[in-house]
Amino acid sequence: MTVFDDLAGQEAAIEVLTRAATAARTGSAGMTHSWLITGPPGSGRSTAAKAFAAALQCTGEPVGCGECSGCRTVMSDSHPDVEILATEATTITVASVRELVSHAQSTPTVGAWRVMIIKEADRMVERTTNVLLKAIEEPPPRTVWILCTPSPRDVLTTIRSRCRGLNLVIPAAEKVADLLVRRDGIDPDAALIAAKAAQSHVGAAKALARDPGAGERRRENLRGAYGIRTAGHAALAAQALIDRSKVQAEAEGENRADREIAELRRTLGLAPDETIPPAMRSHFKQLESEHKKRETRRIRDAHDRALIDLLSLYRDVLVVQLEAGTDLVNVDFEKEIEDIAGSITADKTIAIMDEISLARERIGANVAPQLAIEAMMMVMRR
Incomplete structure (x- = not known):
């Protein structure tokens, strides 16, 4: 070792x-x-x-x-x-x-x-x-x-x-799966499926294999993209993706925020239910500001992870359309991938992938996620 x-x-x-x-x-x-x-x-x-x-x-x-x-x-x-x-x-x-x-x-x-x-x-x-x-x-x-x-x-x-x-290079999915099995005790089959779905992202693969909620959010995001036929569908799919990202971010940060507030109270000598004196309020306002910054970061990261999943879905569609013979990333969505591949052209698939990448750039540049993701979803109509 x-x-x-x-x-x-x-x-x-x-x-x-x-x-x-x-x-x-x-x-x-x-x-x-x-x-x-x-x-x-x-x-x-x-x-x-x-x-x-x-x-x-x-x-x-x-x-x-x-x-x-x-x-x-x-x-x-x-x-x-x-x-x-x-x-x-x-x-x-x-x-x-x-x-x-x-x-x-x-x-x-x-x-x-x-x-x-x-x-x-x-x-x-x-x-x-x-x-x-x-x-x-x-x-x-x-x-x-x-x-x-x-x-x-x-x-x-x-x-x-x-x-x-x-x-560093993108590791093979098999290497990531081996790590999850050896280090985290995850079942080999589940580890390999998670490693492929996460595109060899070690942290995301572990989350998919261990956290049922993470796996379900990914599947809902992919199903939402698959079901887009109209502008209305696109708007609903965008809102649903944004809501899921917020839920994920809140779940990740809620327990920590409560712990930090409780710790600050203990440090300042305040009882759990004691009213905060005016002289101490600045400490809690500063902590609240830090919580908001972290939440913004978590939501942005959750959006980006969802968009990466969508990008992998249309990568698989392009693989099928071009008959590339490469293994699919989203093996559990093979039927839906085949369906999309038969209903749009390869040029359309590439345009969708470009739009997903553009949405990631826009969100990274502080464009409102609602606008960026809705514009992206509109291009996915078929």
């Missing part, structure tokens, strides 16, 4: 990171102080970053052994020299990056390196990225920066040029 075991189908990347960690241990050439790990959603960017951090702190054999104290504390998020910056809001704040840059100047306390990981570095706006620029360009001798983002184009050229790039 090593720290890289959860990186499904990323053998080439594992080899690069292992060589770099070995060079860091021996002091030989091959180690870089700034990294940019890219790859499609679900490919394991954050997993790779944490595994590399563990390998840098590893004291066992082989490098990244997974058994020594350094490996175990990094993988359990408790190593004092490894800091991870992530956000559940739509953007990473300047203040949080400044704090991370300040911490990066310190020397390691118990490990060999200070490792600073920024998940979803694409969520930094330009002025936030500029705060980071000098720290990445001239890091202290024992500090390593690891940025994770879907594409190199998601960060400024000035950042990209100062980092060593490592691109």
Whole structure:
């Protein structure tokens, strides 16, 4: 067992990171102080970053052994020299990056390196990225920066040029299924179906295999697209998809919000039912603001996951129309896929796929989801 075991189908990347960690241990050439790990959603960017951090702190054999104290504390998020910056809001704040840059100047306390990981570095706006620029360009001798983002184009050229790039690939569905079976104890057949439906997105595959609600939302979204015949159908299907995304986001965030409010009350010495004094209301307003930002992010992510599912449906339709002989992603919708393929042309299918991609871009650019998804659904009429 090593720290890289959860990186499904990323053998080439594992080899690069292992060589770099070995060079860091021996002091030989091959180690870089700034990294940019890219790859499609679900490919394991954050997993790779944490595994590399563990390998840098590893004291066992082989490098990244997974058994020594350094490996175990990094993988359990408790190593004092490894800091991870992530956000559940739509953007990473300047203040949080400044704090991370300040911490990066310190020397390691118990490990060999200070490792600073920024998940979803694409969520930094330009002025936030500029705060980071000098720290990445001239890091202290024992500090390593690891940025994770879907594409190199998601960060400024000035950042990209100062980092060593490592691109992760889309793993085979079979590799993802093997990981779910080995790590999560999921039934092999269910794991493979989920891995294919999730298009090898590890997190989404696990959710589909474990959470009946996630699987049912996916099926309802695909059935909604299949049933569009008129403008009225399109509007109803769009509203239903948006409502399901909101329900999903609320379910994911509700328990956490309640826990955070209860914790804040305990911290401030308030009883569960005690009225909040005026002097303390600002604390609760700030927490409420954070909850709203996180909810916006969760809803946007839920919309995007649903649109990716629809994109996979019409990818399957195109496979059938072109007689490509490639395995279907949505094997449980084979009949509906055949029906759609026989009722529209391949050109129409490509136009629908383009419209789905455009809807994803529009929502990412803060266009109202209702407008973007309704416009997309109108194109799906047949």
